[in-house]
Amino acid sequence: MKVLECENLCLGYEGMTVVENASFSVEEGDYICILGRNGAGKSTFVKGLLGLIPATSGKVTYEKGMKSKIGYVPQFMVLQKDFPATVHEVVMSGFTGSLGRKLFFSKAQNEKVKGILEKLNLSEYDKASFSSLSVGQKQRILLARAVCADSKVLFLDEPASGLDPAASAEFYNIISDLNSNEGVTVIMISHDINGALRNGKKILHIDKEIEFFGSTKEYLKTDSYRRLTGGDLP
Amino acid sequence: MTALFGELFSYTFIVRALAAGTLIAFCSALLGVSLVLKRYSMIGDGLSHVGFGAFAVALALNASPLAVAIPIVVAAAFLLLRISSNAKIKGDAAVALISSSALAIGVIIVSSSVGINTDIYNYMFGSILAVSGNDVIISVICSVAVIILYILFYNRIFAVTFDEDFAKATGVRTGVYNSLIAVLTAVIVVVGMRLMGALLISSLIVFPALTSMRLCKSFKSVTICGVIVSIVCFIIGIVISFTKGVPAGAGVVVVNLAAFVIFTLIGIIKNSTAK
Numbered sequence: 115m116k117v118l119e120c121e122n123l124c125l126g127y128e129g130m131t132v133v134e135n136a137s138f139s140v141e142e143g144d145y146i147c148i149l150g151r152n153g154a155g156k157s158t159f160v161k162g163l164l165g166l167i168p169a170t171s172g173k174v175t176y177e178k179g180m181k182s183k184i185g186y187v188p189q190f191m192v193l194q195k196d197f198p199a200t201v202h203e204v205v206m207s208g209f210t211g212s213l214g215r216k217l218f219f220s221k222a223q224n225e226k227v228k229g230i231l232e233k234l235n236l237s238e239y240d241k242a243s244f245s246s247l248s249v250g251q252k253q254r255i256l257l258a259r260a261v262c263a264d265s266k267v268l269f270l271d272e273p274a275s276g277l278d279p280a281a282s283a284e285f286y287n288i289i290s291d292l293n294s295n296e297g298v299t300v301i302m303i304s305h306d307i308n309g310a311l312r313n314g315k316k317i318l319h320i321d322k323e324i325e326f327f328g329s330t331k332e333y334l335k336t337d338s339y340r341r342l343t344g345g346d347l348p
Numbered sequence: 349m350t351a352l353f354g355e356l357f358s359y360t361f362i363v364r365a366l367a368a369g370t371l372i373a374f375c376s377a378l379l380g381v382s383l384v385l386k387r388y389s390m391i392g393d394g395l396s397h398v399g400f401g402a403f404a405v406a407l408a409l410n411a412s413p414l415a416v417a418i419p420i421v422v423a424a425a426f427l428l429l430r431i432s433s434n435a436k437i438k439g440d441a442a443v444a445l446i447s448s449s450a451l452a453i454g455v456i457i458v459s460s461s462v463g464i465n466t467d468i469y470n471y472m473f474g475s476i477l478a479v480s481g482n483d484v485i486i487s488v489i490c491s492v493a494v495i496i497l498y499i500l501f502y503n504r505i506f507a508v509t510f511d512e513d514f515a516k517a518t519g520v521r522t523g524v525y526n527s528l529i530a531v532l533t534a535v536i537v538v539v540g541m542r543l544m545g546a547l548l549i550s551s552l553i554v555f556p557a558l559t560s561m562r563l564c565k566s567f568k569s570v571t572i573c574g575v576i577v578s579i580v581c582f583i584i585g586i587v588i589s590f591t592k593g594v595p596a597g598a599g600v601v602v603v604n605l606a607a608f609v610i611f612t613l614i615g616i617i618k619n620s621t622a623k
Contacts, residue, residue: 164517186517197385199510200566210507211518217500243565263518 115142117180117267117299118163122172125155125162131322132158135172138318138327140267145293145300147314147330149307149342154321156303157189160269163301180267182212185260187253189271189303201239201247201255202227208262230258234288250281257288261298268292270302274309282306286313307343356590365476365543365586365596368484370579371491372540373600376549377556377578378498379533381571382509384557390443391428391530393550395537397447397454398424400546402538403471404454408461414486417538424450425534429526451546474545474597476589487539494532501525506567548597552578555604562608562615581607 117140125133132155140146150156161167163174164186185208205227209219231237234254239247244255253273260268270289274282290313292298304310310317317333319326325338333339356362383389399421406416424446431442458468470478479487498505507515508525516522533553540549560573585600592599 161513166513166516182519184518186514188511188513196561197510198561198565198567198570199506203506203567204510207503207507207510207515208518210503210515211520213503217503219503246565259514265518269517 116140116177117142117144118174118176120163120172120174123159123162123169123174124171125158125167126170127158127167131170133162133320134323136320136324137172138324140299140301142266142299143293143297145290145313145315146302146318147310147316148301148303148318148320149310149338150320151342156320157271159320160271160301160303164269182214183263183266184211185263185265185268185298187256187260187268187270187273189275197245199244201231201236201242201244204244204255205231205258205262208259210263212263227258227262230261234258249276250278253277253285254288257285261292265298267299267301270300272303272305274304274306282309289313352587352591356587361477361479362586362590364479364481364484366583368479368487368491368539369543369582369586369596371487371495372536372543373552373556373578373582374575375491375494375498375532375536376540376552377574378495378571379529379536380553380555380557380578381567381574382505382529383533384554384561385509386529388429388432388529389550389554390440391425391432392533392537392553394428394443394447394450395421395425395534396541396546396549398450399538399541399549400471401450401454401457403541403546404457404468407467408457413542414483414538417541418535421534421538422531425530426527429530470545470595471541472545472547473595474541474543474548474600476543476586476596478542483539483542490535490539494536497528497532501528505529510567543596544600545595545597548601551601551604552582555601555608556581559604559608559611562611563618577607577611578604 119139121137123133123136124131136159148156148159158167162169164184165174206219206223209223228237228240231240234257236254236258239251239255244252247255253276257273274285277285286309289300289302293300302314311330314330316328317326317330318324319333319338319342326333326336383392399417402417402420403413406413428443428446432440458464504520504525507520508522512522537549540552544552556574556578557570559577560570564570564573581603582600585603586596588594588603589596589599
């Protein structure tokens with residue numbers, strides 16, 4: 115089943131085109147890693163898919179009812195240093211999009227937050243102040259928040275940047291687990307090529323335009339891959 | 349002490365000021381938490397200046413001040429929100445530009461029509477005498493509406509305040525809730541201006557949130573503590589205004605400043621003993 119379809123999507127800021135004519139579609143259960151050099155438009159592309167940036171032309175269509183089942187882990191949060199919020203409040207806010215016509219969170223949702231925190235080994239931080247945590251802990255909390263909303267599609271923007279190798283490996287494991295055991299579709303921007311090749315099922319290479327979209331195995335044969343790894347300069 | 353309060357409550361104008369003011373202090377503290385954390389503090393300040401301009405127009409036209417000011421300031425709130433969500437630095441400057449222009453236009457209208465008199469002085473710095481019976485009714489209606497809307501949309505307001513991108517990506521209509529915050533702020537600024545003064549009302553929005561953030565670490569506790577701080581400071585400020593004969597707005601702001609200093613000191617002591 116198709117989850118989302120992107121047709122001739124163009125994105126840009128103030129007259130400058132950042133992403134041009136991007137067309138591709140995401141199937142349920144996909145694990146797509148988005149690769150590309152710095153400034154290739156990866157973050158802009160994902161923001162465009164999420165509807166955070168309006169398309170200058172083209173369109174993104176989600177399968178019916180999918181829009182409220184999206185989870186998103188941003189690259190880094192521009193957050194005031196002493197923003198008052200507990201971990202519980204932050205994770206709970208993941209449910210806001212799926213409230214629909216309801217005004218308040220249910221007891222069941224409250225229990226679910228506890229369950230998710232337990233699963234990610236974060237239970238002890240439930241009442242902790244979010245801003246006092248380390249980068250790695252914050253990143254896991256933000257993943258917990260993204261998982262909250264019964265998300266079927268998870269967008270991640272370089273989630274492992276700023277994590278040490280052990281934390282990063284653990285992070286990838288959690289995501290692989292969500293993908294293979296809970297059927298969550300994953301679309302992830304990554305700087306860590308090896309991590310992407312090891313974990314992703316498909317690769318999307320972008321450099322303003324989509325240069326490659328296909329299986330990880332196929333990707334290894336392309337010029338895009340060689341250029342990105344610096345193995346073979348043109 | 350009891351004698352002082354007995355005396356206070358024997359004056360209708362004090363009872364009015366306290367009734368309307370406590371509710372306004374309640375609302376401004378609620379909204380303040382979001383405004384401060386979203387870095388929208390300047391919007392409150394900008395709106396109060398626009399409010400002054402609108403009051404001047406009403407005064408010159410001999411119209412009802414609130415009837416003229418509320419629509420103008422609500423419109424200004426939308427405009428300011430638009431500007432500040434576009435580009436961060438430019439937005440900041442634009443707010444300063446709009447607020448000083450509105451103040452200047454207001455002063456010109458006033459001085460060429462009725463002249464600078466005590467009314468204007470009261471509009472700028474607030475007065476406990478300024479609250480009429482009608483004002484109390486309007487304040488109560490507006491404040492109760494703000495409190496109910498805030499509680500109903502509390503979870504969404506938190507989501508929009510904490511991480512607007514995430515909220516929007518997951519299907520929360522962030523534009524609607526940003527506008528809601530701006531409109532509620534506009535209403536409270538206008539309603540509170542008579543009592544607090546155009547130049548001082550924004551402090552009623554900013555101070556309680558900042559003060560409670562020194563000690564409280566969750567969003568909920570900051571909100572609740574902010575409301576309590578705001579109301580207590582307001583009442584003490586009014587008592588000072590009455591006994592010392594200073595403008596109401598100035599009295600309330602100084603008490604808020606004192607509370608902020610005390611909370612900051614407690615916060616520092618708490619942190620250093622925790623280590």
